[in-house]
Amino acid sequence: MIEGALAGLAAGGLYAVLGVCLTLMARLVRVVNFAQAATGMFGGFCAVWLVTTAGLPIWLGSVIGILIGGLLAALIGWIAATWLSEASLTTRSAMTVGPLLLLISLSFILFGNKPQPFTPIIAGPAFRIGGVVISQVTLWTVGMALVVAVGVHFLLTKTRIGTQLRALSERPTTAELLGIRSRPLAISVWFVTGLISAIVIIIVAPSQSNDATSLSMLIVPAAAAALLGGFRRLDLAVVGGLVLGMLSGLVAQIDEVALIRNFLPFLFIVVLLLWTQRKEVWDAAR
């Protein structure tokens, strides 16, 4: 049982990092980016192409791939900031479904349907606990989740840009009326989270199913992780991601719940979320 849980920790770290990105985007730029993993996927596939076909060294190909992932995210952010700046979170999020579809199909066209030959950047075991091996990938993803969450918290509370971002997310109009440059700030947030997703996907892709669809649909467990924190709390997003990963790993080993095992993690999140929202009967705004 424990092995199952610890085996799921690598995936948990991945979900946690993506979940933190989603939470950040939801808080700061009022959007749940359904294409969060897809942009990283596309950047990763570009990296693979650069390395295998163009013959670039792995580090260079990866860096360019990561940058492409960030730029794609920034492009979507530019669309949102230009035409949907006054729209609701729901509408802005719905818009990102378009790029999700677009990027998956584009990757089929450019890179073919088969899984990509990712060269692992990080591989191998890190250490043992009891009888279980913790891989380096696990260490990196969980570490990344913690570093990003803590780093973002520091940025938001202790720096000038952080204060501006928080102001922008609370009252966008008032912030703009004070001369805070909302568009460049917003697009930067998209860019940075795009970079982070690309990095974590490039690290993890070699060790899991890495066709375009599977990677892009990582948005689902990532969103479930962010959902635990109500798309507001970074710490709960990290916890949600790790717990989700471990639960999935644990449940995969239990045969009795075969049919519903796929639903368990998702049900867990839903129940928890409903419980935390039990007092809010009326939507304040409407």
Added chain:
Amino acid sequence: MTDDLLELDDVTVSRGAGPVISHVTLTVRPGEVLALVGPNGAGKTSLIESISGVTANSGGTIRLGGEPIDRLSRVARARRGIVHIEQGRAVFPSLTVRENLSLTARTPAEIDAALAHFPELEKRIDSPAALLSGGEQQMVVLARAFAAKPRFLLIDEMSLGLAPVVFTRLFPIVGTLAESGVGVLLVEQFTGLALGLAREAIVVASGQVTFQGDAAQLRDQPQLLHRAYLGG
């Protein structure tokens, strides 16, 4: 010198079904207060929003220092010195007083200068703004505006929701700002104090300008004011 003027030239603001306020021509001069009064729903807020860029004007031209600014974004207009104080105490609730001020005041010295007019805020400086009383929040807004070093200040119903005692404490600050060279466009529902401070007054009712002229004249002739309120 047109360098320093904020001019509206036959400005109309529309929303969906039709014009909310039409054919407004006015000039705000540095160091002077222009009072914009009128009943609820007359279009005063829409006019202010068109100046600061929250809404676009559908007709006419808005000029700052002689140059039209109709196509500029809110951010650009704010950076050119047009500060819009919104209705209803626009503080950022989860930011502390200090953080709210730091958005416009770059150095600790500037924060202190802004707070000089509001000693009551000293002990609340690290409180999240959401926990402050209405009057204190409005003080934060005014201090923040001070620190932004505005050229023109657009104030929308500063008194709304504030106890009279608080409001009479805050109102003279507007005068101080004007004296330091800022041009103030003051929208107020309560006409008495506004007309006392202003040089020029405009009355708007049902989307039309019904009086434009000397504020003192309006203050001294209440029937003129009454008629202007009901007209249109």
Added chain:
Amino acid sequence: MPLADRSWFRFTWPFAVAVVGIAVGYALSEGLSGYFVFLAVSAVTAAIAILGLGIITGSAGMIALCQLTFAAIGAWIVAGLSYIDAPGGFAVWLVLGGIGAGVVGILVGLPALRLRGVNLAVVTLGFAAAADVTLVQIQFPGSADGTAVHRPELFSSDRGYFFFSVIVLALCGLAVFFLQRGRWGTSWKAVAFSERGTASAGQSVPGAKLTAFAISAALGGISGGLIAGQVQLPFASSFTPLQSLALYVLAVMSGAYLIDMAIFGGILWVLVPELLKQWGIKLDWGFVIFGALGVQALTSGTNLGQGIRNLFYRRADKRRAAQAQAAGDAGGPASPSPELSPAGARISTTTVATLDPVADANAPVLVVDGLSVEFGALKALDDVSFEVPAGTIMGLIGPNGAGKSTFVDAISGFLPRHGGRVLLDGADLAGMSPTRRARQGLRRTYQQDRVPPSLTVEAYVRFVARRRLDRNEIEHTLAFFGCPPARSRLSSVDVGTRRLVEVAANVLAKPRLLILDEPAAGLSHEEHLALAVRLRDLPARFGISLVIIEHDLDLVRSVCPRLTVLDFGRVLASGPQTDVLEDPAVIRAYMGETELLQ
């Protein structure tokens, strides 16, 4: 009366369209080549699924990203029933598949009662992903040994099956049409716009949301059942979450809440890949195109169907305005008919409402006893007590922030944790939800605009009134308040007039007590006065008691013989108008407005 208004016409033309549609379907089934017939079935199944999305997303405003999962459930049930040769035949299995999917839809919709917007979207996507994995594991009944799903006997050929699917589409279209036009459809549009407004109209919000989920999932299930019959060996790969996402984008882009656009969407679903195939372009560009079009639709805020409709509406509006001009009207919102105003009555700014000792002797319709509301440390309402005799008008005034809106929210049930009691006609309202209080006879209007613009005036009025109304009664009351005619669309009416419609609709509900929250805000001065005349008349004409919250002291003075003044959450004074307005405490509180009190 124009043809379009006659009730027999309004009831029968959808059936005529359906019959024509079925005839066209028959012609196509005979005329198209075999390959296109197969494609056409796919278009029909997609159209039915999009029809369902049109309800949940287009009308009810909830993002559901699992429509094809509901289809998979329907397909699974049909395949299962076919495998065990259950009695009834394909048509019965199809219906059962729809019902089964509908039940699951209600279960998936339960989180929707507390989760909104994107949170709900994520839950539906999570459900779709989990179901997909499960489906891949357990596969469809009969897939293991290759047992094909039995088609209906009469329609077992490909052409025959296409004709059958067209019949199903026509029936679904009819059902959706009448649902949308009826109470359920109005409740969906209302709940999409404002949950509070919906509850205050006596409509259960959970009911509206769950029926939307149930119907849209059922349609998804029927679509899936048809797919099972079409391919006869269904596989999980036809129902993936990714395809649900693409379908969602297509639905949003085309405007699926309009039935014709749902059909158009279904055609697009097969047409785009087909065209690409004809031109030798890779099929994956199909989703690229959908993705780009989806972004375009969502950034422009409109969709294809609505765009086309708006063109027609604009021309119709222009034509109607021209006709009204010719007839001598001023156009725009109608001014209140002079013959309906009390003879010779004209309200000037010096009119004062007088007390009616007969009415004052009535038992109170509303008793507020020690009402207190706290938000954390802030006491928004502190021991508020007063009574409103039945058949009278009470004005509730006070400076901004005094607690008037909090008061209305507490009385109407939106702040359940309050201290004190509220009695309506002697019955304690404690524990009653806003929906129940509305049904008990306590109605309220809102300061904010909570009237859904996607409805017509008539649909909204019937929805709020919650009782059978004949056309005359509606037209009469609308004219009394100076509202636009019943056929007008609320989107073409300005905000101030929309709020008048809100008042008229709530009056038609014949409540015991109607609380009006700043009904005159957004109206011009003439309209203020005209409204004041109407309001004075309401108790006598409609038997309603009123509590009016207002800023405009002229209106208050002329309409309300009794006043209650709130300041900082406490009652400063309550009683006859003249006494209250001369109370020095009241004058002090209104210091800034003393010039208006004189």
